[in-house]
Amino acid sequence: MMALAAIVVDSLVYASWLFIVSIGLTLIFGVMNVLNVAHGSLYALGAYTAAWGVGMYVGGAPDAGYVLLAIMLVAAIVVGVLVGILIERGVLRWVYGRDEIVIVLATYAVFLVLEDVMKLIFGPESYIAFQPRFLFGTVSVAGIPYVGYDLLLVPLVALIGVGIWAAIHRTRPGKLLIAVIHDREIASALGINVARFFTVTFLCGAILGALGGALSAPLISVVPGIGVELIVLAFAVVVIGGLGSVEGAAIGALLVGLGRTAAVFFRPELELFVVFVVMTVVLAVRPEGLFGKPQTRRI
Amino acid sequence: MTTLRNIRPTTAGIALAAAALLGLWPLLPAWAAHTAAVSLGGGLVALGLMILIRFGLVSFGQGLFFAIGGYAAALANQFLGITDMLVLSVAGIAAAGTIAWALGYIVRGHRGIFFAMLNLAFSMILFGILAKTVALGSTDGFSVGVPTLLGVAPGPEAGRLTFVLFGFIVISSALVAWMVDRILASPVGYAGQGVRENELRLRYLGVSARGAVHLAYIMAAKLAALGGVFTVLLIGHVTPEDTAYWTKSGEFVFVAILGGAGNVAAPFIAQTVFELVRTFALQYVPEAWQMLLGITLLLVILFLPGGLWSLVDRLRGRNA
Numbered sequence: 001m002m003a004l005a006a007i008v009v010d011s012l013v014y015a016s017w018l019f020i021v022s023i024g025l026t027l028i029f030g031v032m033n034v035l036n037v038a039h040g041s042l043y044a045l046g047a048y049t050a051a052w053g054v055g056m057y058v059g060g061a062p063d064a065g066y067v068l069l070a071i072m073l074v075a076a077i078v079v080g081v082l083v084g085i086l087i088e089r090g091v092l093r094w095v096y097g098r099d100e101i102v103i104v105l106a107t108y109a110v111f112l113v114l115e116d117v118m119k120l121i122f123g124p125e126s127y128i129a130f131q132p133r134f135l136f137g138t139v140s141v142a143g144i145p146y147v148g149y150d151l152l153l154v155p156l157v158a159l160i161g162v163g164i165w166a167a168i169h170r171t172r173p174g175k176l177l178i179a180v181i182h183d184r185e186i187a188s189a190l191g192i193n194v195a196r197f198f199t200v201t202f203l204c205g206a207i208l209g210a211l212g213g214a215l216s217a218p219l220i221s222v223v224p225g226i227g228v229e230l231i232v233l234a235f236a237v238v239v240i241g242g243l244g245s246v247e248g249a250a251i252g253a254l255l256v257g258l259g260r261t262a263a264v265f266f267r268p269e270l271e272l273f274v275v276f277v278v279m280t281v282v283l284a285v286r287p288e289g290l291f292g293k294p295q296t297r298r299i
Numbered sequence: 300m301t302t303l304r305n306i307r308p309t310t311a312g313i314a315l316a317a318a319a320l321l322g323l324w325p326l327l328p329a330w331a332a333h334t335a336a337v338s339l340g341g342g343l344v345a346l347g348l349m350i351l352i353r354f355g356l357v358s359f360g361q362g363l364f365f366a367i368g369g370y371a372a373a374l375a376n377q378f379l380g381i382t383d384m385l386v387l388s389v390a391g392i393a394a395a396g397t398i399a400w401a402l403g404y405i406v407r408g409h410r411g412i413f414f415a416m417l418n419l420a421f422s423m424i425l426f427g428i429l430a431k432t433v434a435l436g437s438t439d440g441f442s443v444g445v446p447t448l449l450g451v452a453p454g455p456e457a458g459r460l461t462f463v464l465f466g467f468i469v470i471s472s473a474l475v476a477w478m479v480d481r482i483l484a485s486p487v488g489y490a491g492q493g494v495r496e497n498e499l500r501l502r503y504l505g506v507s508a509r510g511a512v513h514l515a516y517i518m519a520a521k522l523a524a525l526g527g528v529f530t531v532l533l534i535g536h537v538t539p540e541d542t543a544y545w546t547k548s549g550e551f552v553f554v555a556i557l558g559g560a561g562n563v564a565a566p567f568i569a570q571t572v573f574e575l576v577r578t579f580a581l582q583y584v585p586e587a588w589q590m591l592l593g594i595t596l597l598l599v600i601l602f603l604p605g606g607l608w609s610l611v612d613r614l615r616g617r618n619a
Contacts, residue, residue, distance in 0.1 A: 035412055094601055100412055101357045105556060106600050108549060112593030119586055232423055232545050239416055272427035280420040284405045287413040 005142035007261055013150045015257030016157035020215060022234035023164065023249050024208030030244025031181055031201040033100055037107040038087055039209045040231030041114035044222075045083060046213025048118060049075040051127035051222045058131050068132040076211035083114070084206030088199050096198075111227070119224055126223040133218035149218060156215075160208075165246055177201070181244075236279040242289025251290055309480050309562060316564075317473035324462055333460055333533065334578065338571040339472040340529035341554065345566035346479060347519030347526075348555035353483065354515050355495030356410065360418030361523050361551045363425050364395045366542035368524025369531040370429070371395070373443045384446040384467050388528045395524030396517055403513040422543050429539035440538030443531055459535055468529050472567070475525065479518070480563045487514060523551075553592060557599055559606020569607055 025039045050072040057071055087110055095106045136148025168174040179187040180197050188194045220226065237256050241248025259274040282289060320335060344365050351358055368391035375381045375390045402421060409417055430438050448463045482488055490511035493501035498508045531537045541547060558569030580588040603609060
């Protein structure tokens with residue numbers, strides 16, 4: 001019973017984390033048809049910047065409190081806006097309209113560049129920003145003590161998810177965005193500034209990626225290579241739910257979260273295996289994902 | 300009758316390049332011979348990707364077959380005691396061919412991003428298995444003995460890269476490149492163009508697009524496996540991260556794009572450039588190696604969509 005409760009809670013926490021680190025990826029793909037490999041770099045940059053900011057602040061004020069959360073948020077927004085603009089205006093706009101695989105390769109190139117940029121800025125050593133994680137004490141669920149920060153991720157991420165969904169389906173710009181998703185040419189003929197929607201969407205996706213990193217910073221030790229590991233995991237999450245679908249990303253995160261947690265409990269050596277087996281099965285049987293809409297195919 | 304005039308320029312080029320490499324062996328310093336041999340191994344993997352690119356497909360998981368080839372050879376060596384490089388190569392190709400044949404039934408209906416991602420998922424499954432299998436050294440991998448050829452064993456002082464291994468790699472790469480060139484000029488090769496440009500029309504012509512993709516997929520897998528065998532024999536060690544992880548697959552895609560799909564020589568040229576630049580970059584600017592790769596890839600995508608080979612085509616066009 002206790003094991004079951006532990007698996008459920010762990011899965012939920014892990015799924016929330018998966019959702020926040022991959023939602024930006026699916027958002028950008030859904031609107032722009034860009035599978036952004038550089039999402040891994042945005043995550044890593046967000047984590048580095050947040051960890052660095054928290055470290056700097058804590059150095060001056062030992063009991064900093066909730067200011068740390070503000071620092072993490074600011075770090076995510078600054079990184080997302082700066083790097084997002086750089087990628088979208090600097091690289092992507094030159095390859096719009098080319099084959100989607102070419103666009104993937106362009107973002108892969110950006111990813112490679114940013115990997116080294118991070119090493120040059122932050123060096124090879126690890127950054128640890130554990131302080132925010134202990135702001136909320138520990139909470140006991142079914143007799144098992146949990147770190148409050150981890151549990152709070154669940155409602156926070158649920159809020160972000162609902163917020164994104166509402167922004168798309170319940171606001172005017174959201175409705176215009178749906179028009180852009182369905183048909184770029186008609187949307188632009190109706191007077192919608194498609195280029196601006198692209199830029200704004202990419203910035204939102206980039207900020208979400210960096211936010212995922214910033215929120216992860218207290219949970220992990222921030223070292224070179226975290227972006228490399230994250231991006232394949234995020235791919236799995238968004239592909240399982242259906243590329244470009246917010247609801248899908250949530251389902252994908254829950255499935256991967258549950259699968260991986262169960263693996264860790266029962267057969268730890270299958271941890272990575274489980275995730276990609278699920279991804280493979282979904283891709284093989286329903287390439288558009290559990291929540292994606294089947295496209296008219298040429299074959 | 301085949302006269303000298305009728306020989307394809309590519310065939311002549313392959314034969315000349317192979318002869319030159321073999322002839323240069325006594326003059327080549329050890330590092331250069333090693334770089335050349337490693338480039339041929341990696342070039343074979345990129346050659347497989349080039350076939351897929353001709354079909355309009357990019358695989359982000361070619362490390363899967365590279366790893367299968369490398370591990371098949373390493374396992375046959377370690378657990379069956381086989382040292383013959385010919386047998387090890389056949390083992391690698393057979394293993395990859397069989398698995399690609401089976402997986403082909405799943406991937407042949409996929410195109411674009413889904414094809415790339417499905418292969419990525421396959422390779423990550425293998426990585427997950429290899430990295431957690433203690434019997435195979437987990438993430439540390441294991442070592443591979445010095446190979447022999449038809450009973451010819453190198454002397455104890457000869458080191459890993461002997462003339463036998465070098466010659467074997469050069470000659471088999473040349474033969475394989477020649478075969479691929481011929482296949483690309485055959486109906487199967489032209490079916491690739493059909494799949495890339497208009498699959499529906501291809502079907503009206505009575506050609507099975509899925510069947511053609513399946514064939515290309517198996518070919519690419521066998522090439523990657525042979526490259527894996529060569530690489531493992533040259534390096535003497537095999538690990539999951541240097542074979543099956545997605546970063547390795549990304550490297551191969553980089554090389555294939557850098558070379559371009561214009562000619563079977565392109566992947567080998569690109570892989571050689573890649574290896575040389577890596578050798579020097581790791582020595583002088585180790586912090587900026589990936590940055591160099593990324594910027595090069597961006598420049599190729601933006602200004603040289605046909606890869607390095609399009610430069611050759613451009614030169615030839617000017618001369619003609």
